[in-house]
Amino acid sequence: MLSVPEPERRDVAIEVRGLVKSFRMPTQRVDTLKERATNLLSRREYRELQALRGIDFDVYSGEFFGIVGRNGSGKSTLLKLLASIYRAKAGRIRVAGRIAPCIELGVGFNPELAAYENVVLNGVMMGLTPREARSRFRNVIEFAELGDYTELKLKNYSSGMLVRLGFSLMTQVDADLLLVDEVLAVGDAAFQQKCMDAFARNHQEGKTIILVTHDMATVATHCDRAILLEGGEIVHEGDPSAVARHYLELNFPGDRRPVEGVDVPISGHSSEAEIVDATLFDTEGEESSSFEQGEPVVLEVTVRATAKLTDPVLGLEIRDGDGTLMFAPPPQPLAEEGTLSPGDTVRLRGRLANPLASGHYFLSCGVGLGSGAPRPIAFRKNAADFVVFGTRGFRGLVELDFTAERVPVTEETKA
Amino acid sequence: MSATERRPALEEIRGPSAIGGGARRFLDLLRLTSVTEFKLGYHGTVLGFLWSFARPLLLFAILLLVFTQVFRLGSSVDNYAPMLLLNILLFQFFSQATEQALSSVVRSESVVRKMQFPRLVIPLSVVTTNLLHLAFSLIVVFAFILAYGVTPQWTWVLFPLALFALIALTTAVSMLLSVIYVRVRDIGIIWAVGSTALFYACPILYPINFPGAPQQFKDLIMLNPLTPIFVQIREWIFDPNAPGAVESTSGRPWLLLIPIAISIAICVAAPIVFSREAPRVAEEL
Numbered sequence: 001m002l003s004v005p006e007p008e009r010r011d012v013a014i015e016v017r018g019l020v021k022s023f024r025m026p027t028q029r030v031d032t033l034k035e036r037a038t039n040l041l042s043r044r045e046y047r048e049l050q051a052l053r054g055i056d057f058d059v060y061s062g063e064f065f066g067i068v069g070r071n072g073s074g075k076s077t078l079l080k081l082l083a084s085i086y087r088a089k090a091g092r093i094r095v096a097g098r099i100a101p102c103i104e105l106g107v108g109f110n111p112e113l114a115a116y117e118n119v120v121l122n123g124v125m126m127g128l129t130p131r132e133a134r135s136r137f138r139n140v141i142e143f144a145e146l147g148d149y150t151e152l153k154l155k156n157y158s159s160g161m162l163v164r165l166g167f168s169l170m171t172q173v174d175a176d177l178l179l180v181d182e183v184l185a186v187g188d189a190a191f192q193q194k195c196m197d198a199f200a201r202n203h204q205e206g207k208t209i210i211l212v213t214h215d216m217a218t219v220a221t222h223c224d225r226a227i228l229l230e231g232g233e234i235v236h237e238g239d240p241s242a243v244a245r246h247y248l249e250l251n252f253p254g255d256r257r258p259v260e261g262v263d264v265p266i267s268g269h270s271s272e273a274e275i276v277d278a279t280l281f282d283t284e285g286e287e288s289s290s291f292e293q294g295e296p297v298v299l300e301v302t303v304r305a306t307a308k309l310t311d312p313v314l315g316l317e318i319r320d321g322d323g324t325l326m327f328a329p330p331p332q333p334l335a336e337e338g339t340l341s342p343g344d345t346v347r348l349r350g351r352l353a354n355p356l357a358s359g360h361y362f363l364s365c366g367v368g369l370g371s372g373a374p375r376p377i378a379f380r381k382n383a384a385d386f387v388v389f390g391t392r393g394f395r396g397l398v399e400l401d402f403t404a405e406r407v408p409v410t411e412e413t414k415a
Numbered sequence: 416m417s418a419t420e421r422r423p424a425l426e427e428i429r430g431p432s433a434i435g436g437g438a439r440r441f442l443d444l445l446r447l448t449s450v451t452e453f454k455l456g457y458h459g460t461v462l463g464f465l466w467s468f469a470r471p472l473l474l475f476a477i478l479l480l481v482f483t484q485v486f487r488l489g490s491s492v493d494n495y496a497p498m499l500l501l502n503i504l505l506f507q508f509f510s511q512a513t514e515q516a517l518s519s520v521v522r523s524e525s526v527v528r529k530m531q532f533p534r535l536v537i538p539l540s541v542v543t544t545n546l547l548h549l550a551f552s553l554i555v556v557f558a559f560i561l562a563y564g565v566t567p568q569w570t571w572v573l574f575p576l577a578l579f580a581l582i583a584l585t586t587a588v589s590m591l592l593s594v595i596y597v598r599v600r601d602i603g604i605i606w607a608v609g610s611t612a613l614f615y616a617c618p619i620l621y622p623i624n625f626p627g628a629p630q631q632f633k634d635l636i637m638l639n640p641l642t643p644i645f646v647q648i649r650e651w652i653f654d655p656n657a658p659g660a661v662e663s664t665s666g667r668p669w670l671l672l673i674p675i676a677i678s679i680a681i682c683v684a685a686p687i688v689f690s691r692e693a694p695r696v697a698e699e700l
Binding site for chain 1 (some may be wrong): 423424426427428429430431435436439440443444447448451455458498505525526527528529530531532695697698
């Protein structure tokens with residue numbers, strides 16, 4: 001699935017050129033006649049809110065295309081323009097094929113009606129003829145695994161069931177292009193997997209899928225290409241992992257990359273050792289600063305001795321953006337023989353299993369003397385930083401090894 | 416449809432509109448939503464669909480009691496009771512359709528904001544739903560008219576003309592209100608009062624030639640675009656000797672041009688205003 005963007009030029013499915021969208025926001029909401037009457041003399045003031053500032057991109061036919069961005073970056077506006085919900089102020093969108101007219105699951109479901117009427121009604125909303133919609137009812141219900149609940153009114157469905165029905169319907173309408181806005185985070189894990197499988201199948205069938213999401217793992221694993229929107233402009237386009245990394249950077253404002261490590265002076269020992277470099281790599285040996293959850297982080301720290309050092313050790317600290325210490329391994333001996341001479345340079349390679357939650361992390365390094373409780377002689381704060389992305393579905397700071405299974409209930413408990 | 420082509424060409428999309436998404440889908444949606452709404456109207460009731468017939472019957476009983484026993488207004492007018500019933504049902508169609516349509520676009524917010532949904536379907540389906548209710552009521556009413564002893568005349572075949580005029584006006588007003596309401600919420604209150612005013616300024620409860628009514632009042636009533644419709648229905652259905660629309664102008668037939676001009680203006684303005692506003696409703700909501 002993790003396909004590197006294909007170099008071959010394919011047919012363009014969506015062509016966006018110079019797309020501008022702005023909203024006129026009255027500085028004072030004027031909704032009643034009296035307000036209008038009293039405001040007649042004073043000109044009404046509008047604030048022009050630029051949601052999209054002239055963006056260009058192409059989506060190729062059959063592509064799994066990601067649109068990511070922070071809240072207010074314009075990504076939903078873009079999706080609504082693609083779905084013909086908004087009208088662009090300037091620029092144009094050209095589309096090859098039929099675009100599913102819906103950006104959210106279950107829009108237009110009527111809670112008072114049972115599944116059948118809703119599937120037919122919604123199918124027609126999505127562009128099927130009533131006959132097609134009726135004939136696909138079985139498929140929709142089967143895929144959604146709602147066979148036992150077809151008689152139930154939708155208001156009695158659980159939210160997960162609604163999502164399943166909505167999603168199932170969406171995969172059954174004959175659109176060439178699917179627009180998806182953050183639906184993957186809903187439903188249980190099995191259904192999420194089914195959704196992804198269905199998208200993958202649609203994708204393989206040659207459908208073009210446009211996904212707006214916050215979930216960088218999905219972007220990185222499923223999308224062929226992605227764009228990152230910020231402030232109504234495309235700030236990054238192309239490789240989804242790079243886009244995912246940029247996105248995570250944007251989410252930690254104030255940290256401009258690459259971080260400059262800060263050498264913290266330690267009284268009396270400022271010239272005994274120097275931390276030359278700290279670099280992070282992925283398991284393939286490529287220098288990297290973004291890691292998927294669970295992907296090990298390989299780090300290399302280079303230290304130069306400027307004086308004779310006895311029992312030098314390297315201390316490492318990994319802290320999150322708030323400064324909370326996530327992990328510090330025991331001090332690692334730097335010298336094979338126990339001492340380092342002035343001018344000696346040593347490099348230590350470490351491998352860190354990565355159970356960390358998504359976020360921005362900072363690696364600080366220190367050199368100390370003595371094996372028991374080392375006396376610090378050099379310390380570089382934030383010598384390197386990295387971003388962990390993905391949602392493995394756990395909450396908390398780190399992912400602990402966890403399994404669960406269903407066990408039989410004993411008779412006593414039942415009684 | 417071009418969707419079945421193997422390699423569709425790039426086509427510019429023009430954003431939301433009144434009809435957007437093709438005429439076929441528009442009509443399918445209109446039909447399905449109207450029928451669904453109609454069914455839901457009697458949802459959960461014991462009599463269900465039978466209410467379509469029972470409701471006008473009950474209404475008729477009340478009207479008959481009030482206006483022939485209490486006010487005794489009906490004694491001077493031929494076939495007063497069935498006329499009253501028909502008039503009231505026709506006006507109810509107009510007032511309920513327009514009042515429901517008024518807020519319909521706003522109520523359909525989720526569909527408008529999250530889907531490329533042809534906007535015009537929303538107010539139109541309100542009108543067609545009410546039209547379905549009216550259609551069933553009319554069956555009862557005409558059964559009544561016959562049972563009451565009104566003799567059928569050839570002019571009965573003209574009734575659909577009057578009905579068509581009423582439907583056209585109702586549709587146009589509904590379209591206008593639904594889209595204006597998105598921007599100016601005041602129209603909701605204005606219309607609630609306005610439709611009541613229209614009710615009394617229209618020969619529904621009383622005949623146009625009601626004895627003793629001042630001439631100014633009659634002239635005022637003639638301005639109401641609904642008046643010619645109701646006057647004409649009375650002449651065509653109930654009493655060939657009753658004044659028609661032209662006779663009701665008290666010898667000034669040009670007076671009739673005013674309600675006609677108003678009706679035409681509304682019917683012309685409605686599609687223009689609606690299609691101008693339709694692309695923007697998703698943002699204004």
